[in-house]
Amino acid sequence: MVVEISGVPLHLAHPDELPVRWVGQEEVMRQLLAAWLVVDEQDLPMNPRLLGKPGVGKTTLAYAAARRLGREVYILQATVDTRPEDLLVTPVIEGEARLRYVASPLVTAMLRGGIAIVDEGNRMSEKSWASLAPLLDNRRYVESIVAGIKIKAHPMFRLVATMNDDASTFDLPEYIHSRLQPQILVDFPERDEEFAILKENLPFSDEALLTYVTDFLQQAHAADERYTVRDGINIARFVCKLERVDELPVRRQDALRLSILQILGEEALRYAPGL
Numbered sequence: 174m175v176v177e178i179s180g181v182p183l184h185l186a187h188p189d190e191l192p193v194r195w196v197g198q199e200e201v202m203r204q205l206l207a208a209w210l211v212v213d214e215q216d217l218p219m220n221p222r223l224l225g226k227p228g229v230g231k232t233t234l235a236y237a238a239a240r241r242l243g244r245e246v247y248i249l250q251a252t253v254d255t256r257p258e259d260l261l262v263t264p265v266i267e268g269e270a271r272l273r274y275v276a277s278p279l280v281t282a283m284l285r286g287g288i289a290i291v292d293e294g295n296r297m298s299e300k301s302w303a304s305l306a307p308l309l310d311n312r313r314y315v316e317s318i319v320a321g322i323k324i325k326a327h328p329m330f331r332l333v334a335t336m337n338d339d340a341s342t343f344d345l346p347e348y349i350h351s352r353l354q355p356q357i358l359v360d361f362p363e364r365d366e367e368f369a370i371l372k373e374n375l376p377f378s379d380e381a382l383l384t385y386v387t388d389f390l391q392q393a394h395a396a397d398e399r400y401t402v403r404d405g406i407n408i409a410r411f412v413c414k415l416e417r418v419d420e421l422p423v424r425r426q427d428a429l430r431l432s433i434l435q436i437l438g439e440e441a442l443r444y445a446p447g448l
Contacts, residue, residue, distance in 0.1 A: 176284055179322045183262065183274050186281040188245040195230070195237035196373050197366030204357050205238045209288075209331045220309050220352060222294065222334040225359035228401030230370070231335040234359060235290045244329070245287035247278035251297040253343075257304035261324075262317040274320045279332075283308070283315070286329030294334035294353075295343050302349045308332070309352035361394045367402055374406050375413070382409055385429065392444040400437060400444075408432045 174185045195202060201223075208221040223231040232248070239246040249260065258264075260277055267273035282289035291297075308315050313326040334353055345353070362370060368387045375383065386405045393400040408429075415428040423431070430448040433441050442448055 178284075178320075178324055181274055181320050181322050183276045183280070183284075183320070185276050185284065186247060186278045188281075188287060189236070189248045189278075191236055191246075193233045193236055194373060195234055196369045197362050198230075198234075198359070201234060201357055201359055202238055202241075204355070205234065205333065206241070208355055208357070209238075209242075209333075217311055217313070218331050219354060220332045220334070221355050221357050222336050222353040223357050223359050224336050224338055226361075226399050226401055227337045227339065228403030229359050229361060230402065231359050232290060232292055235288075235333045235335060238333075239288035239290070239331070242288070244331070245282070245285060246290065247282040247287055248290045248292055249278045250292050251294050251301075253296055253298065255297045255301050257301050258317075258319050260301055260304055261315055262320045262322075264319050279305075280315065280317075280324055282332075283324060283326040283330050286327035288331045288333070291332065291334040293337060295336040295345060298343060299346050299349070302346065306348065306352065309349070361390075362402065364391050367391065367405070370402050371405055371409060375409050378409050378413055382412060382425070389433070389444050393441070396444070398441075398444070400441065404437060407436050411436065 175182050176185060177183070205221055205223070208219040211218055223235060225231050236246055236248070261280055262277065263275045265273045265275055276284065279289045279291070281287070305315065308326060309332070314323055316323050364387060367390055368383060371383045371386060386409045390400060390402065390405045411432040412425070412428045415423050415431065416425070426448060429445065430442065433445055433448070
């Protein structure tokens with residue numbers, strides 16, 4: 174799809190389609206939806222950030238919330254190499270002496286009234302965040318220096334940033350920090366929620382395996398380990414595969430030990446009784 178802004182044709186991105194469903198932790202879902210709500214014509218939506226350990230489901234939560242509202246979702250993966258033009262408009266050479274301007278997923282969401290997820294936002298530099306500053310306050314626009322245009326956000330546009338609370342990230346500058354509010358903490362799920370998440374992602378697994386992995390994760394959480402439900406999904410999935418390789422059949426205990434060892438390392442075996 175192509176739209177024209179101030180005489181400049183912009184080629185739009187396609188929305189993301191993910192087969193995910195949010196299970197449990199309805200309180201954080203409620204907080205996210207509340208942040209996006211507009212309660213009066215004088216009001217504006219907020220730009221929340223979801224903070225938590227890698228693998229706790231921050232992106233899944235953001236996507237599921239957007240789909241719950243029936244909106245198009247556009248995910249922009251932030252990295253240390255993300256440039257302002259990557260966030261806004263990128264020029265692409267098309268034919269001889271011709272440029273084609275391609276809108277980022279974020280700008281596409283702005284124009285179509287969709288929801289943009291800036292994934293792992295605190296891996297992005299201050300220079301890149303600075304290009305979004307006017308979008309995150311009551312101005313709600315961005316300026317593309319490359320294309321020479323100002324792009325205003327659709328009234329239905331919403332934004333959320335996910336951020337990992339680990340050491341491999343940038344500290345947000347204060348003027349961005351104050352624009353990305355509220356901060357919503359996504360923590361480890363409770364036991365029944367964790368089991369439900371495993372079952373949702375591994376419908377082909379037996380309950381005994383899911384119960385064992387859930388217990389393993391809960392013991393690790395109690396010891397303040399950073400193992401997440403994503404790790405549990407990978408452990409159980411690998412066990413299922415190991416057990417179904419016809420040429421190399423293995424016992425459940427051996428498959429579990431190998432899976433935990435290769436996914437999390439030997440130190441994780443302390444939380445795996447019977448192995």
